Amino acid sequence: MTDVKVVAAAGTRCGTCAETLYxxxxxxxxxxxxxxxxxxxxxxxAGRPETQGLxxxxxxxxxxxxxxxxxxxxxxxxWLEALTERADRDGSLAADVEAWWAAxxx
Ligand SMILES: [Zn+2]
Numbered sequence: 001m002t003d004v005k006v007v008a009a010a011g012t013r014c015g016t017c018a019e020t021l022y023x024x025x026x027x028x029x030x031x032x033x034x035x036x037x038x039x040x041x042x043x044x045x046a047g048r049p050e051t052q053g054l055x056x057x058x059x060x061x062x063x064x065x066x067x068x069x070x071x072x073x074x075x076x077x078x079w080l081e082a083l084t085e086r087a088d089r090d091g092s093l094a095a096d097v098e099a100w101w102a103a104x105x106x
Contacts, residue, residue, distance in 0.1 A: 004028065004080050005035075008063070014041040022058040023076070027083055038083055050082035 009021035021039035028035050042059065045051040053075040057068070064072045 004084075006076055006080070009039060012039065014039055014044060017041065017043045019043040022054070025076075025080055025083065027080065030084075040079065048082065050078050054079055 005026040007024050007026075009024050012021045012024060013019065014021055019041050021041055023040040024037050025040075026035040026037050040051060040054060040058075042055055046055060054072070057064075057072060057075065061068070
């Protein structure tokens, strides 16, 4: 798990359901030097066990509070782990990156 970048979605819409995304992440492509961007959608990702904690957090908080950074970091890690596992099967996701995670958290 290296070179993954997570950013606040900053109003980016889900390509599937047009819901506003909570986060986007740039994930390295397997067997490639390119990355792909995936979004955390409150609608489309609602049924996934690995996103439950993150979705609940962002449903309650507009942004990550400094005291929650560690908790959110863990939740994001779980989401990304599942994403990279799915990456082999699903190669069609794309979204614009609008703000770096660090900028949102700071
Ligand atoms: Zn969606």
